Structures are given as C-alpha cells and as structure tokens.
Amino acid sequence: MPVAGSAAIVRAVQAGETTAVEVVDVALARIDEREGAVRAFTNLLADRARTRAARIDDRIRSGGDPGPLAGVPFAVKDLFDIEGVVTLAGSRVLATSPPATRSAEAVRRLEAAGAVLLGALNMEEFAYGFLTDNAHHGRTYNPLDGARTAGGSSGGSGAAVAAGMVPLTLGSDTNGSIRIPASFCGVVGMKPTFGRVSTAGMVPLAPSQDHVGWIGRTVEDVALVWEVLSGAPRPRQGRRPARVAVADDYFAQVLTEEARATVDRAARALDVRDIVRVPAPAAARGAAYAVTSSEASSLRMDDLRTRANEFDPATRDRFLAGALLPADWYIRAKRFVAWWRGAFDRLFERADVLLLPAAPFAAPLFGQEWIEIDGVEHPVRPTIGRFTQPISPLGLPIVCVPAALPGRLPIGVQLVGRPDSEWLVLETAGRLAAALARESVSPEHGIS
Amino acid sequence: MALTRADWFNWLDAMAPVVPLPIAPEYREGVAAQLELNKRLIAPLLEFEVPAGAPEDTGSGS
Numbered sequence: 001m002p003v004a005g006s007a008a009i010v011r012a013v014q015a016g017e018t019t020a021v022e023v024v025d026v027a028l029a030r031i032d033e034r035e036g037a038v039r040a041f042t043n044l045l046a047d048r049a050r051t052r053a054a055r056i057d058d059r060i061r062s063g064g065d066p067g068p069l070a071g072v073p074f075a076v077k078d079l080f081d082i083e084g085v086v087t088l089a090g091s092r093v094l095a096t097s098p099p100a101t102r103s104a105e106a107v108r109r110l111e112a113a114g115a116v117l118l119g120a121l122n123m124e125e126f127a128y129g130f131l132t133d134n135a136h137h138g139r140t141y142n143p144l145d146g147a148r149t150a151g152g153s154s155g156g157s158g159a160a161v162a163a164g165m166v167p168l169t170l171g172s173d174t175n176g177s178i179r180i181p182a183s184f185c186g187v188v189g190m191k192p193t194f195g196r197v198s199t200a201g202m203v204p205l206a207p208s209q210d211h212v213g214w215i216g217r218t219v220e221d222v223a224l225v226w227e228v229l230s231g232a233p234r235p236r237q238g239r240r241p242a243r244v245a246v247a248d249d250y251f252a253q254v255l256t257e258e259a260r261a262t263v264d265r266a267a268r269a270l271d272v273r274d275i276v277r278v279p280a281p282a283a284a285r286g287a288a289y290a291v292t293s294s295e296a297s298s299l300r301m302d303d304l305r306t307r308a309n310e311f312d313p314a315t316r317d318r319f320l321a322g323a324l325l326p327a328d329w330y331i332r333a334k335r336f337v338a339w340w341r342g343a344f345d346r347l348f349e350r351a352d353v354l355l356l357p358a359a360p361f362a363a364p365l366f367g368q369e370w371i372e373i374d375g376v377e378h379p380v381r382p383t384i385g386r387f388t389q390p391i392s393p394l395g396l397p398i399v400c401v402p403a404a405l406p407g408r409l410p411i412g413v414q415l416v417g418r419p420d421s422e423w424l425v426l427e428t429a430g431r432l433a434a435a436l437a438r439e440s441v442s443p444e445h446g447i448s
Numbered sequence: 449m450a451l452t453r454a455d456w457f458n459w460l461d462a463m464a465p466v467v468p469l470p471i472a473p474e475y476r477e478g479v480a481a482q483l484e485l486n487k488r489l490i491a492p493l494l495e496f497e498v499p500a501g502a503p504e505d506t507g508s509g510s
Binding site: 284285287293316329 | 459464479486489490491503504
C-alpha cells in the first residue's frame with residue numbers, strides 16, 4: 001500500500017487517527033515491497049526511524065506540539081549529512097570518510113518539524129548527471145516503467161516518492177537534478193530561490209548553483225516543506241492569480257510531440273495568453289555548463305589527482321575534462337550570468353510566472369543513447385538538461401508539475417518565478433494541478 | 449576552425465601536466481570525448497558578446 005501524502009499524514013497523526021510509528025511501518029512495508037524493483041535507497045535506517053517516530057507519538061500523548069510535519073516519513077539524497085552515518089554522495093571516494101557528527105541543516109529542520117527520516121537515497125556520483133545509473137550503488141529504476149531511468153541526479157528522491165515509499169524526499173538541484181527526476185517520475189519537485197534554504201551539511205557539486213530541493217506527491221506537500229524550511233508564512237488567500245506566459249523559440253524546439261503536448265496542456269489549463277522569448281538561452285546553457293564543470297572539478301581536484309580510479313567511470317571523464325577548462329570560459333560565464341540576470345528580469349515585467357518544459361522527452365530507456373525528435377537524432381544524455389540548465393545560474397524559484405496526457409509516460413513543466421516569489425509559484429502550481437486533476441485523475445498519484 | 453579529436457588529445461596532453469593532473473592512458477579517450485562535448489555545449493557562450501556596460505558578476509546571488 002503506498003504511503004499517503006504528507007498533508008494527509010499530518011492531519012491523521014495530529015488528530016490521533018494513526019500514530020507516527022504506524023505510518024513508519026506502512027512506509028517500511030512499502031519499501032520492502034517495491035525496493036527490489038526500484039532500488040531507490042542506499043541506506044535504510046529503520047530502527048532510527050521507529051525510535052524517532054515513537055518520540056513524536058509520546059509528544060502527542062503528553063499534549064505537546066508534534067510539529068507541522070508530524071509523523072511524515074521522508075528520505076534524503078545521499079549527499080545530505082545524517083548524524084552518525086557516512087555521507088557517500090554516490091561515490092566510493094567518500095566511503096572512508098568518518099560518519100557525520102551533525103545532520104545537514106535541512107534535515108535537522110524537517111526533523112524538528114516532526115518529520116521522520118527513513119534513510120538515504122541513490123543518486124548520480126556527486127550529483128553529476130541526469131540518469132542515476134551509478135557504477136557503485138546501481139541503477140535506480142523508474143517505478144512507472146522499470147526499463148527506464150528515474151532521472152537524476154536525485155533519482156532515488158524521485159523514485160521513492162513515485163513508488164509510494166515515502167511522501168517526501170530531499171534532493172539537490174544544480175542544473176535540474178530535482179526537476180528532471182520529478183518530470184520523469186510524475187511527481188512534484190521544487191527548488192527555492194538560491195540561498196533561501198541552507199546547503200550546510202550537503203556535499204557540494206557547484207556551489208554557485210547548488211540548491212536544496214525537494215520532491216513530493218502533490219503541490220500541497222511541497223508547499224508544506226517550503227513553509228517549514230523557509231519559515232515564511234503562507235500568504236492569505238484571494239490574491240490576484242499570477243500572470244503566466246509561455247516561452248517560445250528555444251523552449252519550443254528540440255522536444256518530442258509528447259513534451260510539446262504537455263506544455264500545451266499546461267498552458268490551456270492555466271489559460272495562458274502571453275508568449276515571451278527568453279534571450280540567449282543557448283549561451284545561458286553554456287554558462288551553466290562552464291560554471292558547473294569548473295567548480296565541480298576544482299572541488300574534487302585532490303581526489304582526481306590521487307584516486308581517479310575510484311570515481312564512477314561516467315563522472316570521472318566529466319571531472320577530469322572539467323579540470324582542464326580555461327579560466328577564461330568560467331569568467332565569461334560569470335560575466336554572462338550577471339548580464340543575463342537583468343535581461344531575464346525584464347521578462348517578469350510582462351508575467352509573474354513563466355511556463356517552460358522541464359524535459360525534452362519522457363524518461364529514456366537505460367542504455368538508450370539517441371532519440372529522434374522531428375526527424376533528427378539527438379544524443380540522450382547531453383539533451384536531457386536542455387530546458388533546466390539555462391535558467392539554473394539565475395537561482396530562481398521553480399516548481400515542476402507533472403502534466404503529461406493521461407495514459408502516457410510522465411513529463412513535467414517548469415513554473416518559474418522571480419526571486420522570492422515562491423508562494424506565487426506554488427499557488428500557480430496548485431492551480432495547474434487542480435485544473436489537470438479535473439481533466440483526469442490517476443489513482444496512484446492524484447495527477448495524471 | 450573545426451577541431452578534430454587529435455586536437456583534443458593535444459590539449460589534454462599539454463594541459464594535464466601543467467595543472468598538474470595525471471590522466472591514466474585508459475582514461476584519455478573518454479576525457480578527450482568529454483572535452484569535445486564541453487566545447488560544443490559552451491560554444492554558444494563563447495560566441496556571445498555581452499553588451500558593453502553590462503554589470504559585472506558580484507559573486508553572489510547566482
């Protein structure tokens with residue numbers, strides 16, 4: 001039986017209709033049932049979870065406040081520190097590191113709010129890639145089609161939610177690592193404005209683009225997490241709905257018919273009437289790529305010099321090549337982003353939220369190297385991030401909502417807001433999800 | 449000028465000892481291919497002229 005959504009669990013636990021321990025046991029049973037086929041977890045902390053859940057139940061019995069996430073089981077990408085556990089970041093390179101002495105800030109905040117940590121989740125090594133086909137910890141399989149990837153780099157985070165193991169996971173997003181698994185697994189992903197949620201205790205990939213992000217079953221679930229992690233109160237209802245515009249040109253090219261239909265469906269559901277053209281998107285993607293390559297390789301330089309053989313072969317090439325990029329490319333990227341921020345801001349004079357595709361296609365098959373789009377063959381791996389990478393250096397708040405046609409493999413859309421407009425983006429995402437749910441309801445996920 | 453795979457091997461062989469970053473012979477092919485991919489993805493940035501007078505990167509908020 002899949003675990004219920006976060007909001008439903010909180011209501012039931014706070015009302016005494018169930019206990020946090022019972023919820024944990026349901027989650028563990030679901031993990032036991034699906035983990036063999038999905039392989040989302042790298043470390044299951046069942047005893048720790050039961051102990052923590054019992055404390056939540058004790059607090060409720062004694063009349064205390066269990067917190068806004070009371071009894072919600074969650075799991076975290078294996079790059080967040082968990083006290084007493086070695087943080088692997090999907091790599092063998094860190095396997096000999098000492099256990100963390102303190103959990104990551106985001107983990108601590110969720111636990112302080114009453115959420116119950118169940119374990120660590122599979123990922124691409126050091127969060128560097130979109131497939132979660134990890135040489136050390138294995139593949140994470142898409143719960144909706146086991147021949148396909150769950151996406152990455154937070155693949156375990158997307159798969160665990162989609163499989164109904166936990167209603168909530170933490171991940172990271174540097175170039176789309178929340179948005180791609182959310183899109184491929186048909187769940188909701190969110191990353192906030194850069195810097196609004198602390199990355200303390202999170203193994204970095206590229207610090208100037210790294211975000212903490214999270215994945216949930218519903219928009220309401222991810223909104224609940226934003227409320228807890230930000231401390232930002234929910235705005236009152238009844239505000240003017242956001243003006244939404246869809247992007248054309250680059251963002252309407254090199255995507256499959258299914259992905260195009262997904263954007264069209266979302267645009268209709270939101271009654272979008274305006275179209276904007278994002279300036280210099282290919283250069284922006286190049287900037288994101290240059291920044292990520294340079295920063296990621298610089299951080300791992302000592303290990304690359306002394307133990308390159310311990311890296312996952314797929315990421316090793318990226319790290320080694322990134323270490324050889326000219327400094328001029330990195331500096332040009334930074335100069336471009338400084339200019340681009342202003343150019344992009346002007347789009348928000350016409351719209352509050354931009355609607356963009358999240359991925360150019362649905363989850364590819366494992367081993368699939370090429371995909372035909374409009375009669376042209378494109379390499380799968382470098383094309384996956386086409387729509388998430390360009391906007392990543394801006395650090396804007398983004399919610400990824402599944403919007404594929406009913407009966408098709410999931411594909412998501414990105415709703416992108418100006419800095420610090422998380423609640424407006426979430427309200428728009430909720431409006432979209434509700435409109436799509438009225439069209440078709442999937443018993444598994446609530447949203448088709 | 450279109451670069452060939454041989455050019456990427458030359459870059460790798462010239463740069464790696466300077467960095468310094470030893471690259472084992474069995475990794476050279478994969479790294480050269482990745483350098484080629486990096487250049488292809490970064491090329492639009494290198495071809496783009498940031499308008500004069502644009503703000504400089506402040507190193508924060510990206």
